[in-house]
Amino acid sequence: MRLPFFFLISSLIFSVSASDLEDVAQSREWNLLLHYRSSKSEVDSGAFFLAPQGPVDPLAELKENIAAANDRRRVGFNKEEFECAFPARAQFLIDQRLIQKREVRCERLQKFEQQMGAMQIWMIFAASFPNNPASVFGHTFLRIKTHPEKMTPDLLDYGINFAANTPGTDGTLAYAWKGLMGGYKGYYSITPFYEKVLEYSEVESRDMWEFELPLSPMERKRFLLHLWELLNNSWFDYYFLDENCSYQLFWPINYARPSLKLIDSKAFFWTPAETVRKLFDQFNSFEKTKNRMSVKARFILQKENLESRDRESLNAIIANEKKIEDEESADVCNAYLAYLEWQKSKSGKLDQAQFDKALKARSLLPIKAPPEFETPLSNPLLAHDSRLVGLKVNKDWASVDLAPFSHHQLKRDGGFIPFSEFEFFKANIRYEYDQKKWSLNRFDYFHVSALNAVDSLDRALSWRVNIASDQRSHFVEGGAGYGFGFWNQQALAYSLLKAEVHFLNHGEKRWSPGPSLEVGLVQRFHRLKNRLKSELLYSEFIREWSSSIATGYSLNRNQVLSFEALHTYGLDKKSKSDSIVLGFEHSF
Structure with missing residues (x-):
């Protein structure tokens, strides 16, 4: 036979x-x-x-x-x-x-199809989380709507994730190295959506943006069948830069609709925000867009929208100087309820007695429509593209900046955490007019900073880490401090106490460790960003003070004009230099 x-x-x-x-x-x-x-x-x-x-x-x-x-x-x-x-x-x-x-x-497959339903498919973007270097770009995953929208809440849906399988024993440096070199295996996985909301929106206080993909029932069926194959039979070498959590989500979507060109061009680095932007461009639009504001953001916005008298009343209730039962403002009660939910997300425990009192106090007050808030800046569709080419000129030189990813304080904040900076593998190539030659002036391997405003309720640190090389030395700097917001959080003053280690390019003694102090002010106003900064470095071989004033004006989402005036004074050699630099940057 x-x-x-x-x-x-x-x-x-x-x-x-x-x-x-x-x-x-x-x-x-x-x-x-x-x-x-x-x-x-x-x-x-x-x-x-x-x-x-x-x-x-x-x-x-x-x-x-x-x-x-x-x-x-x-x-x-x-x-x-x-x-x-x-x-x-x-x-x-x-x-x-x-x-x-x-x-x-096929019993397992049939159960999977019934469980998933796939009434809708959503791309989810969790905003960046600067306090975790692994999450500075944000994160993307998919949500599958299991049943018709009116029948079940979103929290009962499923999340589809692609991530590296990392052991808990790897430190930050090992994680970074293996992530860059494909040292981890990446897998597709299914997680209840409510667990993702708990992780991102509540515990990590990250805004979540949800975009419904305009797929037909047949296309959703194709997506689901291919997803099954990936869930059960595949793993990938995980690369932090290109074959990452964002890029791998393109494949089942592209198979669902083969006419899309999501995977036709492979970038050196795929960011989660670029994933959302590319989907938007390929589909021409999304069916629906939702913002799931974090518990912290909800509280802060409700507090900022209070009248000054109501804000004082809220602060008194939080400080136990006033009882919530005596409150006569519905807005204050709502803000206090949001505050209790935020505290629960931080400690994992809800003050149930106070929560019940606040609910009772609120129920006795007239019904009031919730306030309408402005669209949060964390929307990834507002973000500029990641790759950078820039030109800077002054009286002595001209330079070109190149980077696979660059976001700094003079660029627009849309799609990013305000006052944050992330730059990787950024090269500054300079042409000296008098010497008539090009040279690599500076190379930033890794530069991340997060400036956070502190108040009586949130003592989040501001911090910076930078690994770079210039014509004088190779160096590592890191430090932390505090920032203070004002002008309705449109400006932030900060101070950072840092430690720096320089490996000098010249001289017998190469190592030059030492402390440094940086103070500054960053201000944003629509398209305009301003920065004042002063820094004192005091080490064995490098002792200098520098100060600068800089302005960036965004012409559009991807183009910035900049001006910077810089003064540097050498404390030991009594030398000084002044420079005025004009710049233009284009992100693509």
């Missing part, structure tokens, strides 16, 4: 011409299903392929899939029938008339 069956399979394969099979193997859908890029798959798990040469040979993988389906072979990580392990591939082969449709009982 085995020999006739072999000839049956052979006849099915060879009834299609070799050229037809080659056309199918090179088709866009087949390449999307196998995650091929230039005939090499980005999937690294063996269970995802049936042919030994499948990762690099689409035709060999196609033939082996046809044979596995007709041979009723048990395949994949869970050793299931072909239609159960790879339902999207099976449907593709049926549509291409390369295999025949047959009844197969």
Whole structure:
């Protein structure tokens, strides 16, 4: 019986011409299903392929899939029938008339489809979290609406995530190195959506933006079947810069609608905000957009919108100088309820007695429509693009800035945490007019800073970390301090006490550690950003004081004009220099 069956399979394969099979193997859908890029798959798990040469040979993988389906072979990580392990591939082969449709009982797949529902698919953007270097760019994942919107709340939906599987024993440096070099395995996973809301919106106080993808029922079905294949049979070498949590979400979406060009161009670095922007550009729009404000942001906005008298009353209630039962303002009661929820997110415990008193006090007051707040700046669609090219000039030199990612204090805050900076692998190449030559003036490997305003309720630290090289030395600096907001949080004054270690390029003694103090003021007003900064560095071989005033004006989302006046004074050699620099930056 085995020999006739072999000839049956052979006849099915060879009834299609070799050229037809080659056309199918090179088709866009087949390449999307196998995650091929230039005939090499980005999937690294063996269970995802049936042919030994499948990762690099689409035709060999196609033939082996046809044979596995007709041979009723048990395949994949869970050793299931072909239609159960790879339902999207099976449907593709049926549509291409390369295999025949047959009844197969796939209990796990059927349960998955019923559980997911896929009434809607949403891209979720969790805003950046500067207090964790791994989350400074934000995070993206997907939400699958399990049932019609009116039947179940969003919190009962499922989140689809792609992330690196990291052991808890790795430190920050090991995490960064392995993340850059593909040292972790990345997996797709399913998590109850309420757990994601708890993690991002409540515990980490991050705004969440939700964008519904305009996919048809058939496209959502295709998405779900391919997602099943990825969840059960794949893992990837995880690269922090390109093959990361944002980029990998493109693949099942692109298979759902092959006409999209989400994965056609691969950037050196994919940020979560760019993922949302690219989806918006490809779909031309989103069906719906929602903002799920963090508990901290809700409280701060409610507090800032209070009249001065009501704000004093709220502060008195929080300080236990006034009872909530005596409050006569609905706005104050609402703000106090938001405050209690914020405190719960920090401590994990709700002051139930006070919460009940606040609810009772609020119930006795007239119903009032909630205030309308301005759209938070954390919306990723407001963010500038990540890559940078810039030009700076002054009387002695001209320079070019290049970086795969750059956001600094003179750029618009849209899509980013206000007063934050993130720059990676930024090169400043300078041309000296008198010497008539180009040279690498400075290279910033890693620069992250977060300036936070403190008040009586939140004592968040401001901090900065920078690893860089210039013509004088290679150096590492890091420090922390406090910032104080004013002008309705449109300006922030700060001070940072830092430690710096310089490895000098010249001289017998190379190491020059020492403390430094930085004070500054950053102000934002629509398109205009201003910064005053003064810094004192005192080490064994470098003792200097510098101060600067800088202004940035955003012409549009991606272009900035800048002006900076800088004064540097050497404390030991009594030398000084002054410089005025004009600049233009373009993000793309």
